Amino acid sequence: MIDTVKNAESTPDQEQPYQELGLKDDEYARIKEILGRRPTDAELAMYSVMWSEHCSYKSSKVHLKYFGETTTDEMRSKMLAGIGENAGVVDIGDGWAVTFKVESHNHPSYVEPYQGAATGVGGIVRDILAMGARPLAVMDPLRFGKPDAEDTKRVLPGIVAGVGGYGNCLGLPNIGGEVVFDESYQGNPLVNALCVGAMRVEDLHLAHASGTGNKVILYGARTGLDGIGGVSVLASETFDDTAGKRKKLPSVQVGDPFTEKVLIECSLELFEKGLVAGIQDLGGAGLSCATSELASAGDGGMHVYLDRVPLRAANMTPAEILSSESQERMCAVVEPHNVDAFMAVCAKWDVIATEIGEVVEGDRLVITYHDEVVVDVPPRTVAHEGPVYDRPIQRPADQDELRANTPDGLPRPAKDELLALVKTMAASPNLASKKWVTQQYDRYVRGGTVLAQPSDGGMIRIDEETGRGVALSTDCNGRYTKLDPYEGAKLALAEAYRNVAATGATPVAVTNCLNFGSPEDPAVMWQFEQAVKGLADGCAELGIPVTGGNVSFYNQTGSTPILPTPVVGVLGVIDDVRRRIPTGIGAEAGETLLLLGETRDEFGGSEWAHHVHGHLGGLPPKVDLKREKLLGEVLVAGSRDGMISAAHDLSEGGLAQALVETCLIGEVGARVFPEGDLFTALFSESAGRVLVAVPRTEEQRFVDMCTARRLPWRKVGVVDPESKALEVQGLGEIPLDELREAWEGTLPALFD
Amino acid sequence: MRVGVITFPGTLDDVDAQRAVRHADGEAVPLWHGDHDLKGVDAVIVPGGFSYGDYLRCGAIARFAPVMQEVVEAANKGMPVLGICNGFQILAEAHLLPGALTRNEKLHFVCRDQWLRVENNTTAWTTRYDRNAEILIPLKSGEGSYQADEDTLKELEDEHRIVFRYVGDNPNGSRNDIAGITNARGNVVGLMPHPEHAIDALTGPTDDGLGMFLSLLDTVVKA
Numbered sequence: 007m008i009d010t011v012k013n014a015e016s017t018p019d020q021e022q023p024y025q026e027l028g029l030k031d032d033e034y035a036r037i038k039e040i041l042g043r044r045p046t047d048a049e050l051a052m053y054s055v056m057w058s059e060h061c062s063y064k065s066s067k068v069h070l071k072y073f074g075e076t077t078t079d080e081m082r083s084k085m086l087a088g089i090g091e092n093a094g095v096v097d098i099g100d101g102w103a104v105t106f107k108v109e110s111h112n113h114p115s116y117v118e119p120y121q122g123a124a125t126g127v128g129g130i131v132r133d134i135l136a137m138g139a140r141p142l143a144v145m146d147p148l149r150f151g152k153p154d155a156e157d158t159k160r161v162l163p164g165i166v167a168g169v170g171g172y173g174n175c176l177g178l179p180n181i182g183g184e185v186v187f188d189e190s191y192q193g194n195p196l197v198n199a200l201c202v203g204a205m206r207v208e209d210l211h212l213a214h215a216s217g218t219g220n221k222v223i224l225y226g227a228r229t230g231l232d233g234i235g236g237v238s239v240l241a242s243e244t245f246d247d248t249a250g251k252r253k254k255l256p257s258v259q260v261g262d263p264f265t266e267k268v269l270i271e272c273s274l275e276l277f278e279k280g281l282v283a284g285i286q287d288l289g290g291a292g293l294s295c296a297t298s299e300l301a302s303a304g305d306g307g308m309h310v311y312l313d314r315v316p317l318r319a320a321n322m323t324p325a326e327i328l329s330s331e332s333q334e335r336m337c338a339v340v341e342p343h344n345v346d347a348f349m350a351v352c353a354k355w356d357v358i359a360t361e362i363g364e365v366v367e368g369d370r371l372v373i374t375y376h377d378e379v380v381v382d383v384p385p386r387t388v389a390h391e392g393p394v395y396d397r398p399i400q401r402p403a404d405q406d407e408l409r410a411n412t413p414d415g416l417p418r419p420a421k422d423e424l425l426a427l428v429k430t431m432a433a434s435p436n437l438a439s440k441k442w443v444t445q446q447y448d449r450y451v452r453g454g455t456v457l458a459q460p461s462d463g464g465m466i467r468i469d470e471e472t473g474r475g476v477a478l479s480t481d482c483n484g485r486y487t488k489l490d491p492y493e494g495a496k497l498a499l500a501e502a503y504r505n506v507a508a509t510g511a512t513p514v515a516v517t518n519c520l521n522f523g524s525p526e527d528p529a530v531m532w533q534f535e536q537a538v539k540g541l542a543d544g545c546a547e548l549g550i551p552v553t554g555g556n557v558s559f560y561n562q563t564g565s566t567p568i569l570p571t572p573v574v575g576v577l578g579v580i581d582d583v584r585r586r587i588p589t590g591i592g593a594e595a596g597e598t599l600l601l602l603g604e605t606r607d608e609f610g611g612s613e614w615a616h617h618v619h620g621h622l623g624g625l626p627p628k629v630d631l632k633r634e635k636l637l638g639e640v641l642v643a644g645s646r647d648g649m650i651s652a653a654h655d656l657s658e659g660g661l662a663q664a665l666v667e668t669c670l671i672g673e674v675g676a677r678v679f680p681e682g683d684l685f686t687a688l689f690s691e692s693a694g695r696v697l698v699a700v701p702r703t704e705e706q707r708f709v710d711m712c713t714a715r716r717l718p719w720r721k722v723g724v725v726d727p728e729s730k731a732l733e734v735q736g737l738g739e740i741p742l743d744e745l746r747e748a749w750e751g752t753l754p755a756l757f758d
Numbered sequence: 759m760r761v762g763v764i765t766f767p768g769t770l771d772d773v774d775a776q777r778a779v780r781h782a783d784g785e786a787v788p789l790w791h792g793d794h795d796l797k798g799v800d801a802v803i804v805p806g807g808f809s810y811g812d813y814l815r816c817g818a819i820a821r822f823a824p825v826m827q828e829v830v831e832a833a834n835k836g837m838p839v840l841g842i843c844n845g846f847q848i849l850a851e852a853h854l855l856p857g858a859l860t861r862n863e864k865l866h867f868v869c870r871d872q873w874l875r876v877e878n879n880t881t882a883w884t885t886r887y888d889r890n891a892e893i894l895i896p897l898k899s900g901e902g903s904y905q906a907d908e909d910t911l912k913e914l915e916d917e918h919r920i921v922f923r924y925v926g927d928n929p930n931g932s933r934n935d936i937a938g939i940t941n942a943r944g945n946v947v948g949l950m951p952h953p954e955h956a957i958d959a960l961t962g963p964t965d966d967g968l969g970m971f972l973s974l975l976d977t978v979v980k981a
Contacts, residue, residue, distance in 0.1 A: 167866070167867075170867050171867070174808075174867055174869075174898075174900075175768075175808045175811070175812075176770075177770030177771075177807060262811070263808075263811075264767070264808060264810065264811025264812075264813070265811075267768055267770070267808075268767050268768070271767075355767065356767065444869075445866075445868055445869050445870050446866050446867045446868070446869065447867075447869060448867075448869050448898045449869060450774075450869070450896045450898060450955040450961075450962065451770050451771060451774070451898075451955075452770075452773060453773065453774040453777055453954070453955060453961050453962075454961060455961055456960060456961060467961065470777075583960065584960060758864070
């Protein structure tokens with residue numbers, strides 16, 4: 007029997023499984039207070055998914071406000087839409103608006119690696135589409151457990167195949183991302199997915215349902231039993247090895263990229279013909295989310311006829327229809343006179359479209375099922391006025407101990423061991439070539455990819471006439487963030503910023519995906535609070551706004567949280583992609599290698615300490631955002647004046663790794679002569695450094711500019727196309743073939 | 759020169775193929791899968807992607823599309839037709855070209871810059887290349903392993919109908935390192951790698967692919 011509003015009113019004391027749906031006692035009590043009665047099954051399903059951590063940001067909201075507080079009007083001036091919309095939108099010039107966002111799909115990807123990762127890509131792409139933009143490219147920051155662990159062999163190939171399988175079939179180039187290994191992700195890998203899209207400024211579509219009489223049209227795939235409860239059960243609960251509770255059975259959605267590709271083309275044609283008044287994608291929490299968000303963003307009420315929703319399973323209850331997370335669906339608000347034209351476009355693309363409701367007078371969201379009212383709620387209470395928690399925060403007791411355990415006492419290699427260490431580090435899983443992963447992704451489709459992995463940042467052309475384009479990079483070193491979440495978040499921002507600048511683009515906006523452990527753990531909340539502050543303060547210092555983001559909590563195994571992983575994505579603009587700076591050296595006949603920035607003895611959280619000694623302690627490298635900004639300006643100026651032929655950011659693995667990569671990518675040798683203590687010079691991870699290659703003819707002009715702008719620089723070597731080796735003066739040389747074998751051999755040996 | 763570029767639901771590289779035609783000073787004419795209409799074009803490109811999702815054997819559904827019936831008829835009368843990647847699979851399914859494309863040897867999707875040797879420069883699409891020239895263009899496919907029976911392979915070899923062969927490591931397990939072939943008449947060519955992604959060194963590894971579209975220009979002008 008269907009639980010109607012009438013039934014709920016007459017059976018006030020009926021017991022409801024609110025706890026199994028993830029609601030706490032006081033949350034359930036509040037729902038009753040809002041409604042003045044007990045909720046129906048359908049209402050309970052709606053509130054429980056929409057008030058889950060994943061959808062409501064109930065533990066993070068109080069902290070995320072800090073982003074708004076630290077954003078100045080000047081930073082806001084280029085933003086066309088920001089936090090709260092499906093994705094942030096930035097004006098990049100020439101009449102173009104670019105929208106980008108990262109989201110997590112961590113828990114589903116652990117349960118079912120292929121489908122979890124695939125639907126992660128699908129979800130973020132629909133977010134971008136819902137802004138009215140054509141999705142143009144994707145990137146995937148991934149984190150895995152120990153590379154040689156048995157379960158990693160299940161999880162990694164599945165996730166990579168899922169990202170590729172969905173993105174390739176969807177026809178979106180994958181232009182970058184990360185693959186990082188650390189034991190803390192063993193039982194909780196991270197799958198973050200970024201999508202970037204573009205539209206003409208005047209075509210921006212925001213989700214709202216204004217206009218009484220407008221029709222609500224659900225289009226795309228049919229609604230099935232997949233992914234029900236995925237939000238509340240999967241994303242907001244910890245995986246626990248010991249408790250075999252039934253409710254933790256997997257409920258991962260299944261993706262169909264072909265349907266999504268058709269949905270994209272169909273939606274873009276609908277936008278182009280002006281047939282859409284408001285639009286919302288269906289992601290986590292399905293119709294519950296789409297209808298309550300559309301209704302609460304509009305100026306009226308909404309009536310939805312749930313029995314009209316096309317289904318692919320028999321006997322689905324109203325609660326199941328509302329909370330199904332079936333993929334590849336969109337919900338549009340359409341003016342009545344446009345409905346026929348809307349349906350005709352959907353028919354052309356063989357997309358199922360159904361009028362499921364309309365915007366009505368009043369301020370209630372009413373959902374009926376065969377003429378009986380099953381939901382009657384104020385939509386804002388579902389979508390925006392969920393619970394807010396100011397969770398306890400406690401700096402971990404062992405934080406001081408961790409920071410006192412510096413890497414200073416670790417045995418350092420002798421001079422005659424340094425050359426071998428260059429190779430060892432190049433072959434270490436975190437520094438090794440990620441070609442095994444990225445060659446499963448199409449990076450060419452649509453013909454706009456100017457830079458892709460293994461470049462520092464990905465770059466796509468937006469305007470074929472003017473050559474205007476954007477560059478993107480995502481970064482985070484979880485070890486740095488563990489040692490100091492505030493500085494670590496700034497370091498993540500600094501690296502993404504630097505990577506974008508190293509392509510020749512000017513950084514303009516930031517997005518993030520904040521992956522942390524349980525918010526109910528005060529130590530985790532401290533990490534979270536610190537990281538948010540660090541990122542927000544860093545953005546204010548750089549003068550670029552955070553336009554959106556995503557929070558993923560409960561990333562832990564048992565009571566052990568992952569390394570705090572605030573992945574930061576930076577978007578940059580380049581007026582003409584033809585002046586992009588490549589990563590590989592050797593493009594010009596004679597090039598000088600210059601190291602910009604300063605090198606200090608900084609090994610806390612370094613890849614060397616991790617890989618060679620299994621050590622994590624001390625302080626992360628110092629971050630100086632003024633210096634990062636100056637460095638960015640010098641790189642862009644150098645690119646604009648044609649003074650730089652290649653650039654590569656220094657990060658994990660230091661100068662040695664940057665040299666290995668720039669030689670191997672460019673397929674030419676180099677002779678380098680680092681100064682001072684060679685171990686520090688080669689392997690320190692000091693921030694704010696970039697290796698650039700400048701044509702000999704431009705060398706004087708370039709270093710004069712650096713000197714005039716007070717950017718420290720040092721000549722560290724020359725490109726030597728004849729040598730086919732990387733030679734470090736005073737140490738000897740490594741043939742490029744040997745280096746390539748070391749760098750490229752690791753992942754195939756682990757996963758083939 | 760008017761060159762039709764077919765779009766099936768699930769086609770992905772149609773925009774790239776159209777751009778490549780324009781780079782060769784041709785006019786790109788979009789053709790829709792559901793129409794029995796080639797719009798009077800001089801040649802047709804069947805581009806890459808996942809037609810109808812390709813959840814069955816690749817190209818198995820697309821060959822039955824209304825537009826393909828027109829393509830087969832025109833090809834049999836000598837119209838130049840190029841199938842790239844999924845387009846090659848569709849042309850094989852439509853029996854315009856012999857053999858079949860199967861899952862890559864290691865089962866993974868492979869996207870890489872691939873060296874090819876041009877072994878036949880007499881087809882409608884390859885006259886601008888020197889015979890045995892080596893070109894670098896992207897390969898990106900999960901089902902690119904060319905398979906055919908011994909007799910067919912012998913016939914292809916004997917009649918010099920292998921147009922492109924992989925140089926270096928065979929990326930997918932294709933028989934005889936075959937990357938692309940032609941029909942007996944030389945007007946229909948299918949290949950797995952993507953010349954339309956190599957028309958400009960800015961967005962591709964090289965501009966080596968442009969030669970195919972310029973070759974077509976010569977063919978159409980001569981005809």
